[in-house]
Amino acid sequence: MIVALSIFLITVGSIAFHFWSPWWWTEVASNWGNMDDTIILTFWITGVVFVAICFFVAYCVWKFSYNKDRRAEYKPEDKKLESRLTWATAIGVAALLAPGLVVWNQYVTVPDNAYKVEVFAYQWGWKYRLPGDDNILGKTDIKYINDDNPFGLILEDPNGKDDLLVDAQELHLLLDRPVKFELRTIDVLHNFYVPQFRGKMDMVPGIVTYYWLTPTRTGDFEVLCAEYCGSGHYAMRGRVIVDEEKDYKKWEANQITFEKMLAKNKKNDNLQLVKKDKLTIKKQKNVR
Amino acid sequence: MSDEYEHKLEAKSDYATDASSVSSPDLDAVPEAELPDQELYHSHSWWTTYVFSQDAKYIGIQYALTAVGTGLLGLVLSWLMRIQLAFPGLGWLDPAAYYQFVTMHGMIMVVYLLTALFLGGFGNLLIPLMCGARDMAFPYVNMLSYWAFVVAVVVLLASFFVPGGPTGAGWTLYPPQAITAGTPGSDMGIILMLVSLILFVAGFTMGGLNYIITVLQLRARGMTLMRLPLTIWGIFTATVLAMFAFPALLVGCLMMTLDSLLGTSFFMPAMVSLGETLTHEGGSPILFQHLFWFFGHPEVYIVALPAFGIVSDLLSVHSRKTIFGYRMMVWAIVGIGALSFFVWAHHMYVSGMNPWFGFFFATTTLIIAVPTAIKVYNWILTLWRGNIQLSLPMLFSLGFIVTFLNGGLTGLFLGNVTVDVPLSDTYFVVAHFHMVMGIAPILVIFGAIYHWYPLITGRMMNETLGKIHFWFTFIGSYAIYFPMHYQGFVGVPRRYFEIYDSPYIDTSTLLLNKFITIAVLIVGAAQLLFLYNLITSARLGKKSEKNPWKACSLEWQTPQMPPEHGNWGKELPKVYRWPYDFSVPGAKEDYIPQNQPPSEIIGAKVEKT
Numbered sequence: 001m002i003v004a005l006s007i008f009l010i011t012v013g014s015i016a017f018h019f020w021s022p023w024w025w026t027e028v029a030s031n032w033g034n035m036d037d038t039i040i041l042t043f044w045i046t047g048v049v050f051v052a053i054c055f056f057v058a059y060c061v062w063k064f065s066y067n068k069d070r071r072a073e074y075k076p077e078d079k080k081l082e083s084r085l086t087w088a089t090a091i092g093v094a095a096l097l098a099p100g101l102v103v104w105n106q107y108v109t110v111p112d113n114a115y116k117v118e119v120f121a122y123q124w125g126w127k128y129r130l131p132g133d134d135n136i137l138g139k140t141d142i143k144y145i146n147d148d149n150p151f152g153l154i155l156e157d158p159n160g161k162d163d164l165l166v167d168a169q170e171l172h173l174l175l176d177r178p179v180k181f182e183l184r185t186i187d188v189l190h191n192f193y194v195p196q197f198r199g200k201m202d203m204v205p206g207i208v209t210y211y212w213l214t215p216t217r218t219g220d221f222e223v224l225c226a227e228y229c230g231s232g233h234y235a236m237r238g239r240v241i242v243d244e245e246k247d248y249k250k251w252e253a254n255q256i257t258f259e260k261m262l263a264k265n266k267k268n269d270n271l272q273l274v275k276k277d278k279l280t281i282k283k284q285k286n287v288r
Numbered sequence: 289m290s291d292e293y294e295h296k297l298e299a300k301s302d303y304a305t306d307a308s309s310v311s312s313p314d315l316d317a318v319p320e321a322e323l324p325d326q327e328l329y330h331s332h333s334w335w336t337t338y339v340f341s342q343d344a345k346y347i348g349i350q351y352a353l354t355a356v357g358t359g360l361l362g363l364v365l366s367w368l369m370r371i372q373l374a375f376p377g378l379g380w381l382d383p384a385a386y387y388q389f390v391t392m393h394g395m396i397m398v399v400y401l402l403t404a405l406f407l408g409g410f411g412n413l414l415i416p417l418m419c420g421a422r423d424m425a426f427p428y429v430n431m432l433s434y435w436a437f438v439v440a441v442v443v444l445l446a447s448f449f450v451p452g453g454p455t456g457a458g459w460t461l462y463p464p465q466a467i468t469a470g471t472p473g474s475d476m477g478i479i480l481m482l483v484s485l486i487l488f489v490a491g492f493t494m495g496g497l498n499y500i501i502t503v504l505q506l507r508a509r510g511m512t513l514m515r516l517p518l519t520i521w522g523i524f525t526a527t528v529l530a531m532f533a534f535p536a537l538l539v540g541c542l543m544m545t546l547d548s549l550l551g552t553s554f555f556m557p558a559m560v561s562l563g564e565t566l567t568h569e570g571g572s573p574i575l576f577q578h579l580f581w582f583f584g585h586p587e588v589y590i591v592a593l594p595a596f597g598i599v600s601d602l603l604s605v606h607s608r609k610t611i612f613g614y615r616m617m618v619w620a621i622v623g624i625g626a627l628s629f630f631v632w633a634h635h636m637y638v639s640g641m642n643p644w645f646g647f648f649f650a651t652t653t654l655i656i657a658v659p660t661a662i663k664v665y666n667w668i669l670t671l672w673r674g675n676i677q678l679s680l681p682m683l684f685s686l687g688f689i690v691t692f693l694n695g696g697l698t699g700l701f702l703g704n705v706t707v708d709v710p711l712s713d714t715y716f717v718v719a720h721f722h723m724v725m726g727i728a729p730i731l732v733i734f735g736a737i738y739h740w741y742p743l744i745t746g747r748m749m750n751e752t753l754g755k756i757h758f759w760f761t762f763i764g765s766y767a768i769y770f771p772m773h774y775q776g777f778v779g780v781p782r783r784y785f786e787i788y789d790s791p792y793i794d795t796s797t798l799l800l801n802k803f804i805t806i807a808v809l810i811v812g813a814a815q816l817l818f819l820y821n822l823i824t825s826a827r828l829g830k831k832s833e834k835n836p837w838k839a840c841s842l843e844w845q846t847p848q849m850p851p852e853h854g855n856w857g858k859e860l861p862k863v864y865r866w867p868y869d870f871s872v873p874g875a876k877e878d879y880i881p882q883n884q885p886p887s888e889i890i891g892a893k894v895e896k897t
Contacts, residue, residue, distance in 0.1 A: 003678055006763070007690060014694075014770060023774035023800065025710075026792050038707050046697035053668060053693055057686065060671035064607070065678065071878055072609035072871040073673035076895055081669075082613050082662070089661040093700075097654045100704040101647055107706065108643040123470045123562060142558050143565070183640075186560045188465035189573060191638065191713060195779030195792055198710040202640040204573055205464060206557030209640035222790055226713040226781050228458045230470030231383045234784040 522597020
């Protein structure tokens with residue numbers, strides 16, 4: 001009796017916790033609200049199964065508790081019942097899977113008009129690079145990273161000259177403009193994660209990974225690293241601020257291009273030196 | 289399979305009828321033994337009996353005790369971690385220590401506790417007894433297997449005492465961070481971890497070959513594969529999985545050892561480490577993840593399948609009812625085992641692998657839910673119209689059903705690629721895998737220990753202490769992991785030493801952290817009660833009857849209880865039926881042991897043999 005009641009109460013308690021506990025997801029701030037929808041759908045389907053099975057177990061424990069004068073039913077198999085249950089499960093699983101795959105297709109298909117932003121991760125912090133007027137991110141290589149060229153841009157690539165370098169743990173995004181994050185790390189694995197955006201992807205040294213989203217509300221959001229990256233993992237935080245157009249332009253105007261930064265550092269002679277080493281550069285281009 | 293066998297049986301008995309006029313032995317005919325009886329090694333001294341033992345029963349207990357001892361360390365580590373998470377102000381740990389404890393806790397629990405206990409412990413104890421063999425096929429190799437495991441554990445623990453301490457790379461050991469300077473224990477610690485795993489795999493392979501060959505070759509006369517208890521099916525299939533999965537881990541470990549010691553670049557691309565350019569170039573960190581999860585996902589089932597098998601037996605015995613749908617149960621175990629090799633990359637949806645893989649792996653992952661669901665249905669249908677004894681093994685089995693159901697269903701969240709994106713790397717994942725491969729299998733382990741304890745010691749464990757232990761463990765662990773899922777929804781990332789004032793995490797989430805930690809301490813303390821019961825009952829427990837649960841399977845039918853060296857006295861048992869003949873109409877008792885000849889139960893209307 002106590003056992004049956006406990007299983008019953010655990011089930012009811014779980015439902016109550018689900019609906020009335022204060023812990024729920026943050027308000028979505030990107031177009032990936034449909035991920036939330038797939039979660040809700042999954043909750044309903046799995047929730048019904050959970051409740052049904054737990055109640056069934058509680059009922060059995062209560063109804064068929066031991067009595068030495070009674071014998072259990074002798075029924076090794078019931079092919080019909082087993083095949084019905086199998087099909088019902090298969091249908092339930094398909095109902096979960098299909099919408100999931102549709103949304104995944106959107107997630108991995110980046111719209112052509114997406115604005116490209118490089119997210120640059122290191123132990124333990126974030127930097128960002130915007131493509132500048134030409135809308136193209138210049139090529140980079142890890143070998144060129146030094147104090148004067150913190151992003152390791154390949155100096156020969158003209159597309160990199162106007163890239164805006166944001167070395168400030170803080171990124172601004174324009175409201176309602178699709179953005180493709182090109183994710184790059186110079187050391188270990190990281191993951192660029194803003195809970196309100198829902199999206200997520202690991203950053204892997206040696207390759208550039210990506211995901212995309214459209215910010216749908218303005219605000220100030222925290223960036224967290226979501227892939228374990230060593231002792232400082234928990235402190236690898238940053239900020240993303242979603243702006244209306246006016247504020248965004250103001251922020252953008254304050255960012256410095258790569259060319260200007262080089263000039264400022266008065267290291268243009270370095271540039272000449274590197275140019276001589278064309279062979280290496282050619283090789284490196286393919287890597288990116 | 290059983291049908292085929294029945295044909296042969298009929299043919300044989302026809303022949304027998306022609307040859308002789310005695311009728312009752314025909315009914316009881318079993319095929320002749322194909323192999324001569326096993327020659328056994330007999331120990332001569334205390335050392336060869338209890339230490340370097342070649343008797344599978346002793347090896348099983350040695351494995352179990354070593355695994356549990358290591359697991360207790362894992363439990364203490366979890367306390368330390370949880371205290372840090374709930375009370376960061378105490379300054380209890382520094383980040384390096386926290387990550388080292390996380391790593392060691394994870395690896396110890398998954399490999400050195402669960403794998404070793406289910407396969408090394410229960411495998412050794414139960415395979416020969418349940419199959420009706422005298423011992424494992426290769427007792428000497430079996431002994432080596434255990435001692436290799438001991439060495440692996442010693443190497444693992446040694447890493448606590450080397451400069452830099454044990455590795456803090458997370459139990460997944462992802463390179464490059466596992467072997468670069470930003471991670472604690474990236475010199476000696478990680479090397480010892482890798483060496484320990486290599487030793488574990490080597491030792492396990494010796495044991496695993498034994499389990500497989502014993503099940504295939506040394507079954508008693510009449511024990512067809514389709515008459516094996518589901519426990520054996522679970523352990524057998526899990527061992528086959530391990531044989532295919534562990535090599536992937538082994539090569540991954542070897543390659544990473546080379547990367548670290550010799551400067552090769554299997555997994556190491558060109559990179560900068562804390563401002564310094566390393567000499568590696570061209571390696572692929574994702575390659576390691578593929579190798580790791582090609583081992584890691586089957587590993588989940590290496591732990592789960594023995595639990596599935598054991599819980600099926602416990603449910604059947606303690607509800608006095610045949611297991612429902614035995615054939616489907618067997619095929620579900622085999623099917624889950626096979627499918628488990630095609631789902632590994634669902635751990636890597638957001639790893640940066642080609643995102644198009646997501647379609648394939650989400651589909652295979654959700655397909656595996658079907659045979660798993662069948663198993664759950666058959667367990668609960670076994671309860672239906674049963675005669676349910678609320679003994680300790682039954683209580684733990686019921687606890688297993690609830691927690692496994694919960695953890696299995698949250699697997700449908702994470703397996704479905706889109707749903708996984710917001711939830712991966714959060715506490716939802718932590719809650720899910722602890723529920724499904726931590727709590728659920730451990731509840732089965734407890735149930736199994738209460739069930740088979742008399743077989744080992746000849747005494748029963750204390751029931752009252754056991755019940756207190758059950759309620760604290762079951763309710764307590766549910767209270768830990770159920771709310772934890774909701775931290776994941778909030779977006780609290782896992783492997784965070786401290787969640788300080790994040791604007792999106794309000795204080796109530798931290799409050800929840802405190803609640804969970806207190807529950808962890810209580811549940812952990814309840815395990816001390818279990819240990820006390822385990823130790824004292826060996827001397828003080830009530831003497832057990834010969835077959836205390838009135839079970840049908842062979843391990844309870846040995847001439848002596850607990851079984852002696854060689855298990856079966858002079859003659860090996862003959863098997864006439866499957867191990868689930870409970871409550872057969874027309875039979876005198878409510879159970880018919882597997883070795884009871886048909887001539888002794890003439891009136892019983894047995895449907896399946």
